[in-house]
Amino acid sequence: MGPDPPLPLPDGYTDVDQYVNDLLEFITTSDLLENLCGGVHILDFFTRSSPDLYTQVIEAEWRRWFDLHSLENVIYFILHEDVIALSRDPSCKTWRGQELPPKTFIVFIASVRRLLLRRDFQGSDDEKIPRNIAVGMNAKKLHEVSQFARYVDKLTKDVANAGATSITHVVDFGAGQNYLGRTLASERYGRDVVAVEGRSHNIVGARQMDVAAKIAPKEGFLRNKKIFRAEKAGAELPSKVETRSKDGAICSNSKTVDRTRKQVVDAAIHPVEGIGSVVHVQKQLDDGDLMDVVASLESVEKTTGRIDTQCPKSSLAVVSLHSCGNLSHHGLRSITLNPSVRVVAIVGCCYNLMTERFKPSSPNVELPDLRPPRKPRPSEAADGTDPHGFPMSSRILHRPTRRGVGIHLNITARMMAVQAPQNWGPGDSEAFFTRHFFRALLQRIFLDFGVVDMPPAHGKQEMRNRAVGGSTTARDSEDGVQPMIIGGLRKSCYESFVSYVRAARAKLVKVNTQGPFIVQQMGHMSDEEIQLYAERYKSGKKNLSIVWTLMAFVAGLVEALIVIDRWLWLQEQDCVASAWVEGVFEYRQSPRNLVVVGVKGS
Secondary structure (H helix, E strand, O other): OOOOOOOOOOOOOOOHHHHHHHHHHHHHHOHHHHHHHHHOOHHHOOOOOOOOHHHHHOOHHHHHHHHHOOHHHHHHHHHOOOHHHHHHOOOOOEEOOEEOOOHHHHHHHHHHHHHOOOOOOOOOOOOOOOHHHHOOOOHHHHHHHHHHHHHHHHHHHHHHHOOOOOOOEEEEEOOOOOHHHHHHHOOOOOOOEEEEEOOHHHHHHHHHHHHHOOOOOOOOEEOOHHHHHHHHHOOOOOOOEEEEOOOOOEEEEOOOOOOOOEEOOOOOOOOOOOOOOEEEEEOOOOOOOOHHHHHHHHHHHHHHOOHHHOHHHOOEEEEEEEEEOOHHHHHHHHHHHOOOEEEEEEEEEOHHHOOEOOOOOOOOOOOOOOOOOOOOOOOOOOOOOOOOOEOOOHHHHOOEEOOEEOOOOOHHHHHHOOOOHHHOOHHHHHHHHHHHHHHHHHHHHHHHOOOOOOOOOOOOHHHOOOEOOEOOOOOOOOOOOOOOOOOOOOHHHHOOHHHHHHHHHHHHHHHOOOHHHHHHHHOOOOHHHHHHHHHHOOOHHHHHHHHHHHHHHHHHHHHHHHHHHHHHHHHHOOOEEEEEEEEOOOOOOOOOOEEEEEEEOO
16 A cells, blocks of 8 residues: 555655665765754854854855855755756856856755655645635645645545555544644545644634534524623623513512523534534643543544444544644554554644754764754753654664764754745745844844853863853853744834844843843944944855755755654554655645655554
């Protein structure tokens, strides 16, 4: 079952094991890849000197060639130029009117491209989702829900046709507003759905949308109209409710009146006839154990008398559309933790929210030449490890590297893995290059005005607890205080560096516990001083943009590694009969388009 080969291999590969070996070898042996995948941070860009970060990371001959071309040309070459054809054409001596790029640069770009997973999408045009189901979805969400609902429906039918037990319920991990669940339960698919979500307000909103979409009937209530109208008018209510008998005599009812509404219809228990049902379950998803979810399902089945799908005979498909961080791991692990789960199909995203299984002090965790080791996050165990984190598979967990055993991805590498550089356009790329340039330059101001400490010297262990770019906390603060995170600002704040600095400082003063200290250090800074920084470092914007582009480009291998790790983990489980990865969305509409599927043996 599933595609052959089970991975969307790049052109030139037919053997899965050979590809995985080559990917792991390149990731663990390329110095530049390691530096770009976690060794470089934007906050470091203008805070280092002798040499600066750009000089330290990028080879001299590469820098010289970059200087010959505009930023647009360099980005195009990295992301789109056919470097293989260029290198094989002996008659080609120039590129866009200048000399050819250095051979080492061409080889590096080709080496990365050779290992990027194909993101082909073999599906058909989007199904037209009925308007009552599509409420609240933008164009991207419509594409994702339409394609994934069709994929899940076909997958469950394929599982049944292969001789396994028919899937009785689809469990949506992290259902959110239940867009996918409503579509699967709609008349077209008629699936019984269990929507598992941790946030109560999402469940309340999802239930209301279920009713509006006619997936569930409107909840009915019985209420005492006399009391209801009096309460609405704000009138004082008597302790006793008086009524008149048929002969006109006044009667008194001394019983206490219950003024609360009495619900008489439960939409989850009594589904609309002709379509699937939706059962909402609130659960904080900390692992893949679904015992309480199955118990909730059993309760509903007994209430409705649908004995043909009682819990002991239930056969579940666990799916998730863009599950963040470790939620993807929990969804995959549900296939081994729950006998009733027969198939999993998980589309991951937000890799930056994953935790990790290695201790922060492990020698293979950080890149000592460029960055100091970080402190463990409060959510991690006392020793800094998390058994639910990356990597999942034994093969990657125990992979020998130059720094020890096991492959680690720090927060910067995982954050870059959610980029989609092939989708960049001139306008949006210029906008985020400007944002990164402003933030990096602001860090230089923080350093010069004593808001943060100096960056640590390379490899000095006594500085290991400092943060990147000097520090992300104020200079006089103690460990554990609120970090200086700027976050998003209004679009108008990016019209000039002066307006950005003013807006960023105002936000930090308002929301950061170190606001008074920031005012003390920077309160006297004039607009002229701020503008001088922009003039002095403006040539660095192109260099920063090139490095950011290279980071986003090679981070495609980080995403490949994360996806391969999840697939390898499924391959390592005795109960899993088949596992594969394939594209389920159009990359230009939804770049996180790879689904990891595992099917349990009969």
